[in-house]
Amino acid sequence: MEPITTTAELSRDLEGSGRPVLLDARWKLGGPPGRSEYESGHIPGAHYIDLSTELAGPPGRQGRHPLPPPEVFETAMRRAGVSARRDVVVYDGGDTIGAARAWWMLRWAGHDRVRVLDGGLRAWSAAGLPLERGTVAREEGDFTVRPGGMKVLDADEAAALARSGLLLDARAGERYRGEVEPIDSVAGHIPGAVGAPTAANMTEDGRFLPREALAERFHALGATPAAEVGVYCGSGVSAAQQVIALELAGVEAALYVGSWSEWSADPSRPVAKGPERG
Structure with a gap:
């Protein structure tokens, strides 16, 4: 699967029967908090993923953003509806940094049906596509972490x-x-x-x-x-x-x-x- 997708492709996919899981991975070193930005406006249906607590473990001898415990990542992905046979699209504000980490984590954990929205939320908004506020209801996925998908x-x-x-x-x-x-x-x-x-x-x-x-x-x-x-x-x-x-x-x-x-x-x-x- 291609590692990136466009706003036009995502908009079309969201209207089809095989709607992908959407993950909002906005994050900036030093803030502002990604969750507050997410709640102020996100692509409809997207679930927020916290890079510091769900895409990374506690900082320490292995660095500032080591791999999280597999069960922490698995729980976060299942809560967002990630399943083995369902496509995933990840985006952030537009620099692709947070989204790329989520993409890499999913690929590393054995999910090969994941893409990053090229240009992120900035490209989505520039295309005049809709946003929604607040949070999204929890979904239940069946994704199981199987390390080794990425070197x-x-x-x-x-x-x-x-x-x-x-x-x-x-x-x-x-x-x-x-x-x-x-x-x-x-x-x-x-x-x-x-x-x-x-x-x-x-x-x-x-x-x-x-x-x-x-x-x-x-x-x-x-x-x-x-x-x-x-x-x-x-x-x-x-x-x-x-x-x-x-x-x-x-x-x-x-x-x-x-x-x-x-x-x-x-x-x-x-x-x-x-x-x-x-």
């Missing part, structure tokens, strides 16, 4: 991939280079990683670039269908958007979920700075 890296595997394959750092360039670090205690990047900010995957209106443009971008960085590729970011959230972009470019990529928040918290791990690889 996952731990810290040692990420380090090895940076040496022998291709490890992409999806953070902004200034954070990769170690010029600033607004969140974590140490600035820099994993030695050998290549800087590839997620912003370069998107158009100004929050949609993914055409497949050809994404393929050209990633191939120039060494990410080809035959390459072994991994991605990390600050805490494993925005890197999921990069995994989608790579899939659109025809490249399969593993995700280092702990990302820089886990790596930099261990003083024994090396840190590189500057624009050059390694």
Whole structure:
């Protein structure tokens, strides 16, 4: 199944007999709370999913947004009506960050019928399509978490991939280079990683670039269908958007979920700075 869908396709699907489950995954680092935005207006029928508590576990040694306990994620998905044989469409405000994390989590947990709304709620509203306020009644799904649907890296595997394959750092360039670090205690990047900010995957209106443009971008960085590729970011959230972009470019990529928040918290791990690889 394609990793993304358009507003026109979603609008048509919502009117058909095989209506997909809709998940609203709006989230921004530092707020405002996604739930309050959801209650102020969301795509009709959408269920809100909280990234911090349902798409991630408590922050700690494994990073700011580690994988949640499987039973927590499973309960959240079932409450929203997610079932094995039912399509799922996820959206957020328009940057695709929260939606991509939900997409990746579902794929990792064994659900292969999930897509992200390209352009998110911004694109939906720009098309003049309706919104509803408040919350949506609980549904009952039968989804069962079966880990292993997506490749996952731990810290040692990420380090090895940076040496022998291709490890992409999806953070902004200034954070990769170690010029600033607004969140974590140490600035820099994993030695050998290549800087590839997620912003370069998107158009100004929050949609993914055409497949050809994404393929050209990633191939120039060494990410080809035959390459072994991994991605990390600050805490494993925005890197999921990069995994989608790579899939659109025809490249399969593993995700280092702990990302820089886990790596930099261990003083024994090396840190590189500057624009050059390694």
